[in-house]
Amino acid sequence: MATSTLWEAERVPAPFDRVARFAFDWLPLLIVALLWSFVSGAIVPEAILPAPLAVGAKMWELIVTGTVLPHLFISLVRVFLGLALSVVVGVALGVGMAQSDRLEDFFDILLALTYPIPKTALVPLAILWLNVGTKTAVLIVFLACLLPIILNANNAAEDVDQNLLWSAKMMGTDGRRLLWKVVFPATIPEIMTGVRQAMPIAFIALVSAELIASNQGIGYLILTSGQLGNYPTMFANIVIISAVAFAAVRGFEELRERVIVWT
Amino acid sequence: MDVMGYRADRESLVDALKSVYSLVAILVLWEVVGQLGLVHHYFLPPLSEVIDRFVVLTVSGQMLNAAVLTLQRAFIGLAIAAVFGVIVGILCARNAFVEWFFDPLIKIGYPVPIISLIPVFMLWFGIGDISKIIMVAVGTFWPVAVNARNSTRQVDKNLVWSARMMGTSDRRLLWRVILPAASPGILTGIQIAMPLSLIITFVFEMVAGGGGLGALEIAGVRSFRSEQVYAAIIAIMLIGIALDRLLRYARERLLAWT
Numbered sequence: 219m220a221t222s223t224l225w226e227a228e229r230v231p232a233p234f235d236r237v238a239r240f241a242f243d244w245l246p247l248l249i250v251a252l253l254w255s256f257v258s259g260a261i262v263p264e265a266i267l268p269a270p271l272a273v274g275a276k277m278w279e280l281i282v283t284g285t286v287l288p289h290l291f292i293s294l295v296r297v298f299l300g301l302a303l304s305v306v307v308g309v310a311l312g313v314g315m316a317q318s319d320r321l322e323d324f325f326d327i328l329l330a331l332t333y334p335i336p337k338t339a340l341v342p343l344a345i346l347w348l349n350v351g352t353k354t355a356v357l358i359v360f361l362a363c364l365l366p367i368i369l370n371a372n373n374a375a376e377d378v379d380q381n382l383l384w385s386a387k388m389m390g391t392d393g394r395r396l397l398w399k400v401v402f403p404a405t406i407p408e409i410m411t412g413v414r415q416a417m418p419i420a421f422i423a424l425v426s427a428e429l430i431a432s433n434q435g436i437g438y439l440i441l442t443s444g445q446l447g448n449y450p451t452m453f454a455n456i457v458i459i460s461a462v463a464f465a466a467v468r469g470f471e472e473l474r475e476r477v478i479v480w481t
Numbered sequence: 482m483d484v485m486g487y488r489a490d491r492e493s494l495v496d497a498l499k500s501v502y503s504l505v506a507i508l509v510l511w512e513v514v515g516q517l518g519l520v521h522h523y524f525l526p527p528l529s530e531v532i533d534r535f536v537v538l539t540v541s542g543q544m545l546n547a548a549v550l551t552l553q554r555a556f557i558g559l560a561i562a563a564v565f566g567v568i569v570g571i572l573c574a575r576n577a578f579v580e581w582f583f584d585p586l587i588k589i590g591y592p593v594p595i596i597s598l599i600p601v602f603m604l605w606f607g608i609g610d611i612s613k614i615i616m617v618a619v620g621t622f623w624p625v626a627v628n629a630r631n632s633t634r635q636v637d638k639n640l641v642w643s644a645r646m647m648g649t650s651d652r653r654l655l656w657r658v659i660l661p662a663a664s665p666g667i668l669t670g671i672q673i674a675m676p677l678s679l680i681i682t683f684v685f686e687m688v689a690g691g692g693g694l695g696a697l698e699i700a701g702v703r704s705f706r707s708e709q710v711y712a713a714i715i716a717i718m719l720i721g722i723a724l725d726r727l728l729r730y731a732r733e734r735l736l737a738w739t
Binding site: 242243244245246247249250266267323324325326327328331332333334335336337338339340341342343345346347418421422424425426429430436437440441443444445449452453455456459460463464467 | 499500501502503504507523524581582583584585586589592593594595596597598599600601603604605676679680683684687688694695698699701702707710711713714717718721722724725
């Protein structure tokens with residue numbers, strides 16, 4: 219009996235300790251939120267800076283009534299399509315340029331020239347070609363993510379362990395199998411690093427395209443609710459897209475750790 | 482592949498030709514397609530017309546004006562972010578209280594797609610220069626602060642201990658040991674922040690106007706003058722390449738000892 223209580227006494231505090239630690243770590247956020255609630259209404263008009271609780275309530279309302287969901291869905295589709303497209307094209311180009319001198323000679327200068335252009339500067343061009351809407355947003359996300367993925371894929375493909383290649387060749391692996399079975403698997407970790415780098419860029423590109431050239435999506439909602447003076451909605455949508463971007467990046471990091479078990 | 486800069490060892494003419502033929506081919510193709518009218522003029526005006534427009538805008542001073550406006554906004558904002566970001570970043574790594582306060586804020590603030598705050602800044606500070614500059618400063622603060630923090634944390638402990646043991650004061654420690662040792666990481670942060678400063682400025686100018694290259698571009702779209710859009714993008718490309726070179730050069734000069 220006595221040992222059991224002792225054991226309990228030793229054991230119980232551990233989770234509390236963790237909770238306390240967590241609360242202590244995140245206390246600054248609470249302080250900022252309290253400061254924000256105090257400033258809102260007292261110093262700055264509530265219209266210009268809605269209190270965090272008001273924004274939270276608005277968020278809840280937008281989600282429960284479902285008004286935000288179609289826009290959120292279209293935004294996610296755009297970011298996913300753009301990113302997926304850039305992975306396919308970027309990996310093909312990056313690995314291809316490492317394998318073939320002709321491809322490298324062709325694309326080298328084009329990439330060197332387009333690399334320093336902030337891709338959101340291309341939104342007006344995308345409007346010219348594709349008009350306002352999903353295609354424009356997908357194109358901008360695609361272009362913005364393409365270069366980091368090409369760079370990582372290319373570096374990885376050029377750094378594939380020569381011993382691996384020689385061993386595979388010695389065992390009679392032919393060109394295509396070599397590419398699929400040796401080169402690609404060896405580049406996957408770095409390709410995923412490239413995708414991880416590209417994800418925040420993808421969301422910036424998405425919101426830029428939606429602010430300038432869209433009549434759907436979260437970016438569009440943020441802009442129009444701001445223009446209509448519907449500020450709680452504007453802030454709520456900003457929180458929503460930020461949370462989604464954060465969750466996407468964290469989710470991808472988790473996925474990466476599970477997929478890349480061999481490194 | 483060599484996206485990062487010129488290859489220094491390009492000696493033979495053949496190699497040089499190999500590396501630019503694709504660009505020449507595409508430019509020629511662009512002109513031919515435009516002249517033959519294979520693609521509607523509005524989508525792809527011939528290269529010569531784009532260059533013509535570029536020259537007209539440059540000679541009239543419009544392009545230069547726009548570029549100066551954009552660069553001013555981006556650079557003032559970036560400079561403010563660099564100062565605050567480095568201070569907060571170093572303090573985060575050196576002071577437990579600052580770390581406790583700012584770490585969760587950085588965790589939450591860094592992933593916010595900063596562009597989504599443009600309507601907020603329009604509401605708070607209007608659509609003028611001040612608003613754009615503050616927006617750039619807030620947006621580029623995060624990468625600078627995070628990189629300054631991480632690189633200060635990684636400063637070799639032995640260096641700090643040795644300096645302390647030799648009686649270095651706190652101030653001298655900061656200026657003589659920590660800042661130099663952390664400077665490569667700090668410069669990396671600024672290198673990441675620089676394109677971001679331009680991105681924020683362009684998009685803000687496109688959404689809210691007020692001159693600048695972004696506004697010039699979007700005006701081209703609205704008045705159906707596609708040559709102007711292309712001409713502005715060429716200017717943006719040249720600026721981007723120049724800034725990229727400049728940062729690389731600064732890095733080589735400033736960090737010659739690494």
